Amino acid sequence: MSKGQWYPPEWPDRIRALASGELTAVPPKRAATVMLLRDTPDGPAVHMLRRRASMAFAGGAYAYPGGGVDPRDDDHLVRWAGPSLDDWAARLGTGRAEAQAIVCAAVRETYEEAGVLLAGLTPDTVVGDTTGDDWEADRKALVDRDLSFADFLDRRGLVLRSDLLGAWARWITPEFEPRRYDTWFFVAALPEGQRTRNASTEADRTVWIRPADATAGYDKGDLLMMPPTVSTLRALQPYGTAAQALAAAGEQDLTPVLAKARLEGGELVLSWPGHDEFTKHVPTGGTTAAGITTGGITAEGER
Numbered sequence: 001m002s003k004g005q006w007y008p009p010e011w012p013d014r015i016r017a018l019a020s021g022e023l024t025a026v027p028p029k030r031a032a033t034v035m036l037l038r039d040t041p042d043g044p045a046v047h048m049l050r051r052r053a054s055m056a057f058a059g060g061a062y063a064y065p066g067g068g069v070d071p072r073d074d075d076h077l078v079r080w081a082g083p084s085l086d087d088w089a090a091r092l093g094t095g096r097a098e099a100q101a102i103v104c105a106a107v108r109e110t111y112e113e114a115g116v117l118l119a120g121l122t123p124d125t126v127v128g129d130t131t132g133d134d135w136e137a138d139r140k141a142l143v144d145r146d147l148s149f150a151d152f153l154d155r156r157g158l159v160l161r162s163d164l165l166g167a168w169a170r171w172i173t174p175e176f177e178p179r180r181y182d183t184w185f186f187v188a189a190l191p192e193g194q195r196t197r198n199a200s201t202e203a204d205r206t207v208w209i210r211p212a213d214a215t216a217g218y219d220k221g222d223l224l225m226m227p228p229t230v231s232t233l234r235a236l237q238p239y240g241t242a243a244q245a246l247a248a249a250g251e252q253d254l255t256p257v258l259a260k261a262r263l264e265g266g267e268l269v270l271s272w273p274g275h276d277e278f279t280k281h282v283p284t285g286g287t288t289a290a291g292i293t294t295g296g297i298t299a300e301g302e303r
Contacts, residue, residue, distance in 0.1 A: 005218075005227065005278060012268055012282045014176040015261045025175035028182040030098070032106035033066025035168065035232060036116060037242035038190040043210055044242045046233070047114060047196050050205040061224045062207075062214070065113035067105065068181065072148040074101035079153045081123035082163030091167050092184060093254060103162050106186045108149040112142055114196045114206075118165065118188060119158040126161060128193035139199065164188050166249020168235070171228035174259035174270075182256070185232050187249050189242035211236040227278040228257070 017023035036047040048062045074097040083091075088099040111117045111130070120126045130139075138155070141147035153160060165186045173180040190196070198206040209217075211233040217223035218230055225233075235252070239245040261270045270280040 005225070005230070005280075011174075011176065011270070014178075015268060015270070018176045019261070023176065026178065026180055028172050028180035030069040030102060030105070031067060031181040031183040032069070032102050032109060033064045033183055033185055034106050034110045034165070035064050035185065035187045035236065036110065036114060036190055036196065037187065037236075037245060038208065039242050040208075040210070043212075043240055044236070044245060045208040045210050046214070046236065047190070048207050048209060048214065049113065049198065050207075061226055061229070063226070063229055064185075065110045065116075066183070067109040067113070069101045069105040070108065070145065070149065072150065073104035073108070074098065075148070076150060078104060078150040079159040081120070081159045081161050082165075088162065091250075091254070092170075102184050103165065104149050104160065106165060106184070107160055107162075108142060110188070112139060113199055115139065115199045116190060116194050116196055117158075118161045118191065119153060120161055121157060121159075123159055123161070126164070126191040126194075127158065130194060131197070164191070164246075166246045166252075167254060168249050168252045169228065169232055170254045170256045171231075172256050172258045174261075176261070183228070184254075185228065187236070187245050189246060227272055227275060230278075231257075231275055 014023060018025060037044040038047075039045075046064070048064060050062050051060060078100065080100075085096040085099055088103055089096045092099050092102060094102065107118045115130055117127055117130050138147065138152055142149065142152060147155075152158075165188050167184060168187045169185040170183065171185070172182045196206065196208075214223060214225075215230060215233050215237070218225050218233075236245055239248060257272055257274065259270060259272050261268060263269075266283065268282040270282065272278045
């Protein structure tokens with residue numbers, strides 16, 4: 001396990017409690033996050049923010065702009081451009097309303113946390129600078145949930161540009177975590193004329209960084225990250241431009257990734273199927289009933 005892998009010290013006890021039936025897994029909330037890319041002479045860079053150390057979940061870790069679905073993200077049809085809701089539902093493996101909510105959350109959260117808006121006055125345009133006082137008032141109203149995203153688009157006569165997004169991955173927070181998210185990862189290119197800024201109260205720093213540099217920092221222990229962030233950064237490295245990455249989004253596997261745990265040779269082994277680099281071995285220091293299975297968490301007796 002890399003020194004940069006986010007790993008809360010309370011996880012072993014929570015895993016044991018879940019496996020023994022002392023802890024009940026909470027349902028994950030729908031969420032979306034966006035890997036926003038811009039081209040540089042050395043290849044695409046991705047926009048990342050560092051979560052404040054005081055945050056209860058993943059404090060100090062680098063991540064992408066994103067967050068949970070607002071219940072109003074699917075309460076009625078929004079002004080929409082790009083692939084149809086049927087197409088998005090098929091790609092995301094959801095119903096139409098849920099697909100709209102997830103895509104809306106991706107676009108809305110990117111605007112709320114980075115000040116970048118994937119929307120335009122027409123299906124083939126994108127808004128320019130979004131840093132004026134009137135834009136900031138609307139952004140804050142979205143953050144405070146005083147304004148729904150659909151009403152925001154209607155107020156400004158904008159259409160959501162879903163064609164500027166590509167679905168890239170899907171990760172579900174482990175069942176032993178008290179704060180759980182079913183998160184879809186998207187990729188997008190920074191629209192011409194717009195610029196990012198740290199508009200999030202949850203972040204104390206933002207950076208533009210090449211995926212290879214970010215993972216190198218993670219491998220050395222200089223940058224703290226969660227497994228989904230590292231995995232998606234590594235997956236971006238082969239692409240020489242933001243456009244190439246966006247074009248490759250349709251080829252990415254959206255099978256949900258959910259951590260599993262087992263007892264093996266006196267150790268608790270935490271793993272993410274298909275992602276061996278994140279496997280963590282922890283001395284047990286206690287006992288767990290053999291053969292207990294709870295959803296994606298399995299505790300197996302020593303053999």
